[in-house]
Amino acid sequence: MKRFWKWGLIAIGVLVVGMGGLVFAFNQSMQSDPDEEAKAIQLAEPYVAERFDNAELTTEVTFDNMGNFPFEYAATAVDAVTGTEFFVYADETTGKLSTRSWHRNGKMT
Incomplete structure (x- = not known):
């Protein structure tokens, strides 16, 4: 026993x-990794400045560790006129900076 x-x-x-x-x-x-978050913001700043007149970059970074988006880290920006929020990220497949937006009602575009 x-x-x-x-x-x-x-x-x-x-x-x-x-x-x-x-x-x-x-x-x-x-x-998330704080260094990768800082890198995402650093990459997004010039991209937003040269492509969007009314958008401003926030300090918010989205970390997608579950594979829901085509990125792992993305900076968030907001268009001041329309209120559209969008991610600015380096696409994992192409390596180029891209955006993905959504409106306040939560619908992705």
Whole structure:
């Protein structure tokens, strides 16, 4: 009977440590890199300045770690006249800077 409890506690311990490791790894993957955020803003500043007259860049950066968008980091800009918000990002497939906009009602364009 002692052998059963010994191996049972070892198995439970291994499961708890393994699950803790998975939770830790998941939390680390969900956090953005501050250097990459600064790089996204730095890339977007001249792009917004030369292409959009009424837009201003915000300090907000979107981190897409789940693959929902064609970027991992994107700076956010807002058109002051229309209120349209848009992402400015380096496209992962082409490497060129691109934009993706949405209106205040939440619809992507």
